[in-house]
Amino acid sequence: MTQTTNRLNRRAFLAGMGGLALGSAALGSKYLIRPAGAETDRPPTRLLIIHKPCGTVPENYHCTGGERDFTLSPILEPFAPLRPHMVVVEGLRIAKRERTPGQDHGNGMVTFMTGGVTIKARGFRTVTADRESIDHILATDRGVGGNTPIRSLHLAADVRSDRDELFTRVLSYSGRASPVPPETRPVAAYTRVFGGLFSDGVDRATLEHVERARSRRKSILDFSRTGVERLYNRVGAAERIRLDAHVDAIRETERLIDNSLSCAGAADLTQLRREVDVEQIDDLHGEFGLAHLNIIRTAFQCDLTRIATFAWGPGNSPINFSRLIPGVENMGYHTITHSGSNRAHDETAIHRWYNERMAEFLITLRDTPDFDGSSLLDNTLVVVWSEVRLGSPHTFDNIPIQLFGHAGLQLGGGRLLRFAGRSTNDLWLTIANALGHPMECFGDAQRCKGPLAGLFD
């Protein structure tokens, strides 16, 4: 596509040595700090994949009208302020195959994210995926993921499920039978991404204190690294994959330590550092979700990562919305979708509720300046999707999908696109190519029909 210039620039990124120097070169505005990992001329493109559970209510979801003059449906109505940045994608099917292991919600997640199938790997109780997911493919391509401290960030507002199955709580896979589950607690996510050295905040640190703490932390990490090496020589191939992940995490921490002063936006998120009572997880569902999304936003802004996934909850979500949305039946969300007494009404209300929160986030993203002053949303592609079309019975055709953000990728907003007979695999193929990742097919090559025409200009 038209990404040649960007890709050349990406290769010319600046090494991340200058965390301190960059932090002190703040140029008066805390947002105008060029992040340590970014290119010289223009901001990189980021990808945010947002999963929203349990499909949709077709009669309240589908928009009427043509590509540009469509009328927003009740469920999509909360996105009205973002219409110029939104593409509604209809008609795509998740290419789930027959008789794969595990239940439908998890299968939809695995096939959407990986293009592959669920497997029962030897020695595993849990169903997993047979290959890596799209976020991992893109994050490990330096041309797309860059050399950011965090290769990719995976957060979720809730992972409780009324089934004890890991694969309903996971979006990302680093390879066959290698799930990368999300962090769920904002406080833990904040500490990992922005905590760096300073468990009590970045602003109070003096340079000398920082240097000493940095040296201690690095010595600890060195000790851990030799510990991993010691084990590495003694274990088999499967264990080495897991130890590689441990080494990656050590490297990530080292890179974060080097960058920890360059993310001034993190100071705005310090309220996230309070622990929340797990009993409140339902009542604070929206706050949890927005907290995570704002961590991702700030991590993007500071170029700590360029690829992120966020899940509101598993398809088997037990979130009880009755206190969040007056009138919704007093039972878990997943239960409502199967046996609620007022399903269409309640599910519509829940989808609208989710979309209101996401619209709030996307507006913040739009209003957040990137380091060159442009809008962060302009340089981000946000993909919102669901693992099934209907909460019950589960179907995989015509999955509800919305894309947001445009200028960086020439995604012309304000459009409704219908792709009959195509799969979500081809959507990822199109997106990967647009992001500059070369790919012939995503998923089953025999069913691949090439990129979706007209999605990007």
Next chain:
Amino acid sequence: MQTGIFKRFFARSSIRGRGEVNRQQSVGGVSRYLLVFALLACEQPPRDVVEEAYIPARIWLLSDSQHANAIRDLLGPVDLPDVRTPGVTGDQFIHEAALHRVGGPLLSQYHTAARMAARQAALRRDQILPCSPEAIGPQACARAFIDRFAPRAFRRPVDRDERDQLMALFELGQRDGDFSSGIELVIEAILQSPGFLYRTELGAPADDADPIARHPAGVITLTPYELAAQLSFLFLDSIPDEPLWAAASDRSLSQPEVLAAHVDRLLALPRVRQHLGTVVLKWLGVDGMRMAKKDRRRLPEFDDELRESMAAETSLFVSDVLWNRGGSLRELLTSSRTFIDARLAAHYGVDSVNSTVSVSTDAVPVELDPAQRAGILTHASLLTVLGTSRARSIVYRGLFINRLFLCLPEPAPPTIELLQASAGETRGLSHRELADYRIGTDACAGCHRTIDPFGIAFENYDVLGRWQTEDIDATTSIVIPGDGQRHRINGLRDLGRVLVKSESVAACVVDQFMQRAFGRHLGNEATHSRERIKYHFLATDRSLVEIFRTIPDMPIFATRQRSERR
């Protein structure tokens, strides 16, 4: 090792006479099994019995509870952040060894926990130091601390390189502060290092050098230190206690009778008993009780007090079954002897039965009417967990029996076409009639004929586990897959009896606890060990405690397959 279990088993049987009773009870279905097994056990020299395959040599990340317990066993009571491995929910029964890895999120959490623990420990260093830095000098005292602390944290001796690195860390910390700062940094480093975070099942490092000569069959034996850790994590959910550490240090733990004696010792410890009680509660899913949600308008009586009363009953009952009644599955599934307080007595409608109960805020032992309350399936806690927020569900209850006692996977829900096709016929049916429809209709019966009959047996109990009689029909006909025999039953008392007598159910229960002990699905890795544990389970009145007692005696406990290193 193989002889040990049989000596102990027969000794126990003859003392209790329980083995006799059981063999008589199980004459029908089990006799042939026993005969084959007896031949196997008697004629074959136990040492020659090898598994078709063993679990591969591996590392296994500590579970979140093991991580916290280990830190507290090393440092005493410290406040710790709630470390949660991504992907894990708090009530999980099995901690999967192959699954969990230290990614960025977890490393960050480990760091926070290590820092917090080290800071607190350094504040009261006199309690953790084996020496006084003023008396013998800071260097010597730091070295003495490292020599004592690091091996216990790593569950193995540390080598010179590790000690030198830790001393260097001590000096770095001391340079920035004082002696305590040095100790703090050492503790912080140890608590987030792989030696602490991973359990190893790799055998002795020396064996790596010459694997073929020492292990022609491609198997390795765990070191005494690894054995001690296996035992301690299984029973204490933490690092080895003093006696285990001593038995690892003098290598005596590799002797089967020493290991067996430690198992018996551990099983008598209150801490172990409490832990295994929790394990059984997690298996039953009653742990989820505290999160169970009900429609407050329809079920206002389900308040926190009732929730606690329900949870207390099951917790006390499980503990009593495990430790005062031999751990028998029969007791667990059929006993009417339980523990209730006044609130639960009123809930069960038995507050007039016992004058002590009717006023007691603490649960007291009672014998309830076995027609209504027999075994854990009839506990309000379990029945509450198995309901939706306002109604009882034949399907959920049936699926629970399928999963927990029949080891059947949960099938996919029906397709839209099927639901649409049957919509006309099912309109207006009661939920019991719906179940009969699903059982009797070809398109549904493929799955529901093994789900719904078990759920129907629960019909006498409402969504909060109250007994109800009006218009209730809990009669049903069940077949336990594998056993083949059809049983006409009426209610949970009958269901409990059928489950207890089934060999397939016994095999399923044993499998689940073995999967828990080894943190993985067991395919052909442990067929022989599984058979022996099943045999022992059947011969000990299906004792859950005996599963735990027997596991360390099995060949797969101490043996691992060498793994490919491509």
